[in-house]
Amino acid sequence: MTTELFRDDSYATTAAATVVAVDGTAVMLDQTIFYPMGGGQPGDTGTLTLSDGQVLTVVDTRKGEGGIQHLLAEGSALPAVGAQVSLAIDWARRYLHMRIHTALHLMCAVVPAGVTGGQIGPGRGRLDFDVGETTLDKAAIEAGLNALVQADHPVSPRWVEERELDEKPELVRTMSVQPPRGAGRIRLLDIAGVDLQPCGGTHVARTGEIGALVVEKIENKGKRNRRVVVALAELAAS
Numbered sequence: 001m002t003t004e005l006f007r008d009d010s011y012a013t014t015a016a017a018t019v020v021a022v023d024g025t026a027v028m029l030d031q032t033i034f035y036p037m038g039g040g041q042p043g044d045t046g047t048l049t050l051s052d053g054q055v056l057t058v059v060d061t062r063k064g065e066g067g068i069q070h071l072l073a074e075g076s077a078l079p080a081v082g083a084q085v086s087l088a089i090d091w092a093r094r095y096l097h098m099r100i101h102t103a104l105h106l107m108c109a110v111v112p113a114g115v116t117g118g119q120i121g122p123g124r125g126r127l128d129f130d131v132g133e134t135t136l137d138k139a140a141i142e143a144g145l146n147a148l149v150q151a152d153h154p155v156s157p158r159w160v161e162e163r164e165l166d167e168k169p170e171l172v173r174t175m176s177v178q179p180p181r182g183a184g185r186i187r188l189l190d191i192a193g194v195d196l197q198p199c200g201g202t203h204v205a206r207t208g209e210i211g212a213l214v215v216e217k218i219e220n221k222g223k224r225n226r227r228v229v230v231a232l233a234e235l236a237a238s
């Protein structure tokens with residue numbers, strides 16, 4: 001399996017790695033900074049540079065049975081197994097994902113309803129809520145989100161043992177999403193005093209890094225369901 005460097009350092013933009021397998025256009029490495037699509041967050045794009053200077057473009061990153069798959073474009077040159085490569089992610093795109101991903105955690109704290117789905121894009125994202133009879137107020141959600149951004153709360157991932165959760169049921173009760181069981185260890189994302197939930201994605205280190213947010217729209221997705229679309233203010237539709 002691939003060592004997932006992005007789990008402990010979401011700010012790593014470059015790294016060195018060794019090619020361990022190539023399957024079609026999918027390259028597997030011993031370790032990576034490329035985030036594979038999952039949890040509503042798109043897979044990273046970027047480059048693998050060979051020792052002779054040849055640059056291979058990674059067009060997507062996915063989870064696979066043999067580890068994380070760095071997908072090269074069709075017709076791309078392929079590296080040899082055992083080759084040393086320099087990794088670089090498209091940091092501008094990933095940082096937009098990190099800011100929006102963290103904003104969606106804040107939305108879980110602001111909207112008093114269960115989450116049924118979500119999607120993260122570069123500078124814009126959405127969560128779907130089962131609101132029941134509750135009416136959502138666009139202006140109130142936007143004000144709540146921006147207050148949490150301005151408070152600049154620290155954001156920290158941490159690992160807990162399932163045993164620890166069994167011993168502290170109150171920790172699970174405070175989570176907005178229940179943790180999956182069976183892996184032994186669970187990665188939690190803790191926005192101090194704001195939101196705590198299991199999450200394997202990439203986030204910014206403080207909520208202030210998200211910057212000003214705009215709730216662009218609340219869509220009706222059926223009798224009980226509402227979709228809240230949020231964007232970074234610098235990218236929002238005016």
Ligand SMILES: [Zn+2]
Nearest residue numbers: 101189199201
């Ligand atoms: Zn997350």
